[in-house]
Amino acid sequence: MRPAFYDRPVVEVARELIGCVVSRDGCAGVIVESEAYHHSEPACHAFVGLTERTRVLFGPPGRAYVYRSYGIHACLNAVCEPPGVGAAVLIRALEPVEGVDLMRARRGLERVQDLCSGPGKLTQALGIWLEDNGCDLAAGPIVIERKPRRWRAPQVAASKRVGITKATELEWRFCAVGSRCLSRPAFSRA
Numbered sequence: 001m002r003p004a005f006y007d008r009p010v011v012e013v014a015r016e017l018i019g020c021v022v023s024r025d026g027c028a029g030v031i032v033e034s035e036a037y038h039h040s041e042p043a044c045h046a047f048v049g050l051t052e053r054t055r056v057l058f059g060p061p062g063r064a065y066v067y068r069s070y071g072i073h074a075c076l077n078a079v080c081e082p083p084g085v086g087a088a089v090l091i092r093a094l095e096p097v098e099g100v101d102l103m104r105a106r107r108g109l110e111r112v113q114d115l116c117s118g119p120g121k122l123t124q125a126l127g128i129w130l131e132d133n134g135c136d137l138a139a140g141p142i143v144i145e146r147k148p149r150r151w152r153a154p155q156v157a158a159s160k161r162v163g164i165t166k167a168t169e170l171e172w173r174f175c176a177v178g179s180r181c182l183s184r185p186a187f188s189r190a
Helices: 010-016 100-107 119-126
Strands: 021-024 027-038 064-069 073-079 087-098 143-145 156-159 173-176
Touching: 010 027, 010 087, 021 087, 021 119, 027 100, 027 119, 064 119, 073 119, 087 100, 087 119, 087 173, 100 119
Parallel strands: none
Antiparallel strands: 021 027, 021 143, 027 087, 027 173, 064 073, 073 087, 156 173
């Protein structure tokens, strides 16, 4: 998708990414869970301001912000809003649609619903690494594509973000209702 898709309010983009497809290295999955982060709230890495680590977050929209979580997992985010605004959507879970055997080999798991049911799991399954930080999400190697026909109008639930301790009241987590591939069950409003 073009940078203009991401050059909008991050919460709006997070909701609209549900149903889009992330692909890399022969593997792909439909986004079934996402979370919005904005520099105005303390759960966002950009809250501390411009640093070497957050440089990509403040850059042009439509780029990948890939960081290491807990010193173990890489996490994929799509940078949003105009340059100078630190905002991104964390891709939390995917429903695998292509390259499932390669995903199984990378993850050492069989059940499809377990392959990409978390931000660290999906990056491992797709072969996303810290070296992908800053890549163009239209040109690759990580690409986010428009929704396939059956995902054009998914039912989406909003809830509080998970796995954070700050700004926990914000309902900036979005999930495809009924997906078996979520990182955690979705409860809240549609």
